[in-house]
Amino acid sequence: MSEKKKFWILLALLLISIAWLLVARRYGSDNLLTQFQ
Amino acid sequence: MTFRRINNFLITAIVAVNVYVIALPLYTIANFWWQNHAQHQPQKLAQLVKTLPEHPDLAQGERLIIPSIALNQPVVEGKSIYTVNKGVWHYPMGASPGQTGNTVFIGHRFTYNGPSVFAHLDLVKRGDNIALIWNGQRFSYTVSDIKIVEPWDTSIVKPTTDKRITVYTCTPMWTSKFRLAVIAEQDQR
Numbered sequence: 058m059s060e061k062k063k064f065w066i067l068l069a070l071l072l073i074s075i076a077w078l079l080v081a082r083r084y085g086s087d088n089l090l091t092q093f094q
Numbered sequence: 095m096t097f098r099r100i101n102n103f104l105i106t107a108i109v110a111v112n113v114y115v116i117a118l119p120l121y122t123i124a125n126f127w128w129q130n131h132a133q134h135q136p137q138k139l140a141q142l143v144k145t146l147p148e149h150p151d152l153a154q155g156e157r158l159i160i161p162s163i164a165l166n167q168p169v170v171e172g173k174s175i176y177t178v179n180k181g182v183w184h185y186p187m188g189a190s191p192g193q194t195g196n197t198v199f200i201g202h203r204f205t206y207n208g209p210s211v212f213a214h215l216d217l218v219k220r221g222d223n224i225a226l227i228w229n230g231q232r233f234s235y236t237v238s239d240i241k242i243v244e245p246w247d248t249s250i251v252k253p254t255t256d257k258r259i260t261v262y263t264c265t266p267m268w269t270s271k272f273r274l275a276v277i278a279e280q281d282q283r
Contacts (some may be wrong), residue, residue, distance in 0.1 A: 060097035060098050060101060060105040061097055062096050063097070063101050064100060064101055064104070065122050067101055067104035067105060067108065067249045068104060070104075071104050071107055071108050071111070072097055074107075074108050074111040074112055074113060074115075076219065077111075077112075077115060078111050078114070081115045081206055082206040082207060084151050085115075085119075085204070085206060085268065086202070086205035086206050086207055087202055087203045087204055087263070087264035087268070088206065088207060088264070089200060089201075089202060089264055089270065090275075091261065
């Protein structure tokens with residue numbers, strides 16, 4: 058596989074990983090603040 | 095050659111992000127196991143509490159100590175609700191230790207946005223000791239009640255006519271479905 062093709066695949070994987078991180082931060086964390094909102 | 099370098103960087107970034115997302119919850123569990131079984135923190139803290147507030151490492155600053163779950167955390171103050179993301183938050187609308195009323199401490203069970211200070215609050219039992227270091231004084235409490243309430247139920251933070259602390263967080267673990275409140279009465283001196 059060419060390095061250019063690998064680059065696009067890895068870039069897509071990185072974007073998926075960042076999206077997973079954002080989802081984990083938003084929904085994996087408890088939301089204690091509902092009592093005050 | 096340039097693509098190869100960029101690809102190496104991308105692989106490192108992908109691994110780092112994924113390790114962070116997976117390892118943080120595991121760290122919370124592993125650290126508790128380490129504190130309990132390898133460090134024997136509950137026994138050490140129970141001994142340490144007896145020497146407070148003179149103990150040189152802990153004489154300064156406000157701290158909440160629950161020996162049975164190896165919890166020894168500084169208390170953070172602030173009017174903003176987002177102060178809870180920094181650690182154990184002393185709820186500013188409640189009382190202060192030593193005063194008559196309900197002194198409330200709030201902290202996260204698990205979060206990626208700050209310390210998960212009350213990850214194991216569910217293991218606290220009736221009769222457990224809770225110590226507070228406040229303005230250079232030690233206050234001792236005994237757990238009298240443990241409640242699980244709805245997230246919108248503000249009865250747990252309401253003023254009381256006795257000297258008590260309420261420590262609460264989210265439950266079950268990894269969710270915000272309910273609130274777990276540990277209520278402790280101040281010991282008679």
